[in-house]
Amino acid sequence: MVLSTGSNKIKTAVFISGAGSNLKSLIKFSKLKKSPIIIKMIISNNFKAKGLQYAKIYKIKKKVFDFKNALSEKKIIHELKKDNIDLICLAGFMKILSKSFIKNFKGKILNIHPSLLPKYKGLNTHEKAIKNKDKYSGCTVHFVNSKLDSGKIINQKKVKINKLDTPKTLAKRILIQEHKLYPSAIMKIFSL
Numbered sequence: 001m002v003l004s005t006g007s008n009k010i011k012t013a014v015f016i017s018g019a020g021s022n023l024k025s026l027i028k029f030s031k032l033k034k035s036p037i038i039i040k041m042i043i044s045n046n047f048k049a050k051g052l053q054y055a056k057i058y059k060i061k062k063k064v065f066d067f068k069n070a071l072s073e074k075k076i077i078h079e080l081k082k083d084n085i086d087l088i089c090l091a092g093f094m095k096i097l098s099k100s101f102i103k104n105f106k107g108k109i110l111n112i113h114p115s116l117l118p119k120y121k122g123l124n125t126h127e128k129a130i131k132n133k134d135k136y137s138g139c140t141v142h143f144v145n146s147k148l149d150s151g152k153i154i155n156q157k158k159v160k161i162n163k164l165d166t167p168k169t170l171a172k173r174i175l176i177q178e179h180k181l182y183p184s185a186i187m188k189i190f191s192l
């Protein structure tokens with residue numbers, strides 16, 4: 001994958017909508033010497049996203065947009081280009097980006113999804129895996145294309161489903177794996 005790096009690390013924006021635990025793990029990873037990325041911006045569609053606290057804690061620029069229409073997407077694209085953002089990590093980001101947005105950052109948007117894709121695209125993945133009596137679920141990091149949760153898979157981690165699991169207990173165990181999977185996906189794509 002060829003990306004322009006500006007300084008020597010890839011300028012990255014992380015998009016969140018909620019708690020931001022994946023954001024936190026990416027920030028921690030970005031501070032390691034071996035990390036190819038530096039996180040320059042946190043973007044959210046939700047003023048109340050708990051994860052926005054990490055902007056203050058780690059002194060990272062934050063921007064909140066409503067993502068409601070083409071105009072707000074235009075503003076975001078402008079903001080990202082202005083800061084030479086070369087990688088976008090979606091991390092618990094609950095909005096679907098438009099085709100034109102994705103085109104603007106072709107091959108440079110990653111997402112983490114709490115299932116073993118191509119199984120269970122979209123919402124309520126843990127409910128679906130338990131209901132179908134699957135033995136395993138897990139998480140996937142993939143490139144974002146214009147079809148929901150369908151871009152090229154970078155890596156996955158399997159998590160065993162226990163008999164007594166509820167969507168909540170399963171989500172909790174998968175989330176722990178997500179925190180390791182996202183950094184390892186980034187390592188993988190930039191060492192290719």
Ligand code: GRF
Pocket residue numbers: 016017018019020021022023051091092093112113114175178
């Ligand atoms: C994660 O399970 C992510 O895969 C999903 O939403 C959750 C977000 O968690 N899309 P957090 O905001 O990173 O804590």
